[in-house]
Amino acid sequence: MIKVILVHPKYGGNVGSVARVMKNFGFKELRIVGDRKIINDEAKMMAVHAKDILEKAKFYETFDSAIEDLDFIIATSGARGGDRNLKRVPITPRELAEKIKEVRGNIGLVFGREDDGLYNEELDKCDLLVSIPTSEEYPIMNLSHAVAVILYELYISKVGNKFLDINIREASKEDKELLIKKFNEFIDKKDIPEHKKELCKIIFKRLVNRAFITGKEAWTLMSAFK
Structure with a gap:
């Protein structure tokens, strides 16, 4: 079971949009490290028909408490490293979709702050880092857009082309x-x-x-x- 974890989000609109894309792709549990005040009118407006995910969201005071019952923790980041920063050597969302099939238990998919992302000490507590390939001209994505891309890859890996299984006969x-x-x-x-x-x-x-x-x-x- 995958839990989406937002670490100290700043904008209610982003949280509402995250709830909406979670509903789009069949993910149900939202965890938030931060204050309940983030579920404001803007969040509810952006969630549209996913208000139930906001209402059931679980809140935590610390990052540690949000992940303590999880078996596998996946961090996400727009900042990528190399030999000089091995903590930030990532895989792509598509690679994640394949690897996650082998993981059992409760899984946390962690997204950082809109401005600063996840801190190094938070990354240290995660098992894997995922980053979305983007243009160098503007590499950092909006929070809800990043959630949408990753959840889409996980969803499509799970269902394949079943949603296209409509009654059309190919020409013989x-x-x-x-x-x-x-x-x-x-x-x-x-x-x-x-x-x-x-x-x-x-x-x-x-x-x-x-x-x-x-x-x-x-x-x-x-x-x-x-």
Whole structure:
């Protein structure tokens, strides 16, 4: 079970937006290190239909108390390190989505302050660091946007393409062959040079084979060429 932990957030609007994206991707438990006053009118407005997550949010006075019952703790940061700062050598959200499948127990996903992020002493208490690849021109993301990106990767890794499993039949090999045949017959009847006819046939065949069209789309095009 993944718990989203916000460490001393400064803006109620961000907290409300975090609750909203948690609801979007099926995450339920929000922990906040800080004052309950952060759940203000702006937070409730930004949460929209995720006010229940704000109402059930758990508050803690210290970072240690917020993580003491967790089995695995993941820190997030926009500041990345290297050989001189091994504490800030991160993995990407997509890599996290794969690694987290092997983790059992209660997991904490920790997000730092909007201005200063997580302090080094807080990072020391975490098991893993995640950072979102961004443009060097403006690398630091808004808190709720960063939460959205990471929760999306965790969610899509879990559900795969199930949400796209709708009742659409892909065009069969026979559908495609018949479509190409009807197109070729259509082109043969046109008053254009032979070399252009052949080129049109080749291009159309490539387009059909590359497009992953549905059966319905293939038969609609056939009707037009008829």
